[in-house]
């Protein structure tokens with residue numbers, strides 16, 4: 001099967017088909033997600049939190065992300081790989097945004113890019129998509145603006161719904177092929193999904209979007225501790241890996257590993 005293309009995702013919406021998306025930052029998870037039939041992998045700037053250990057996505061750089069993009073692309077042949085433009089790499093304007101997007105395509109080898117913002121970044125989306133690079137937009141709660149927004153907060157409640165809807169229209173109008181809706185009320189996500197012809201991808205946006213995305217370490221329970229309400233854990237990798245590590249450590253200490261079968 002050939003690699004998924006941006007236009008396939010728009011066609012899937014026309015057919016009323018929903019699809020799953022996950023983040024990936026390395027070859028093994030990318031290969032597993034491909035085998036499990038995930039059509040879109042996002043090398044998210046959430047690598048800041050989930051790979052590099054930063055408290056927010058603000059510090060992560062283009063140089064940090066490009067090697068991860070290359071790893072996910074090299075490990076797969078089926079999913080569309082989306083590279084996430086980090087904070088500071090596109091805000092200055094369309095010229096900077098296009099320059100960064102071109103680096104992601106040429107040096108990262110990905111098939112589309114994503115950036116955060118609605119009406120404020122419509123010119124950037126237009127410049128990148130006019131250059132022949134598919135753009136995934138990201139509106140609602142945008143983690144790169146966390147310091148302005150004031151923490152992880154649902155966007156578009158009550159009267160603010162019209163703001164999110166205006167952002168959705170603006171990114172579609174500017175040429176985005178899809179749009180992530182993060183932490184917006186389910187009713188608002190539903191309204192946007194009905195209105196737009198491009199697919200909506202929800203995270204904390206209820207059941208009525210065209211697609212759903214989660215950070216893989218949240219989905220698989222590698223991350224421990226308090227999780228946002230929109231996360232569902234489908235495995236306990238934290239528990240599995242902790243247990244395996246404890247057994248390895250105990251067997252080394254007890255002289256039970258290695259044995260003759262592991263010895264040349």
Ligand code: KIV
Nearest residue numbers: 023044045046180213
């Ligand atoms: O970086 C990321 O993981 C994201 C998704 C959660 C949409 O932007």
Ligand code: NA
Nearest residue numbers: 044045046084
């Ligand atoms: Na992101």
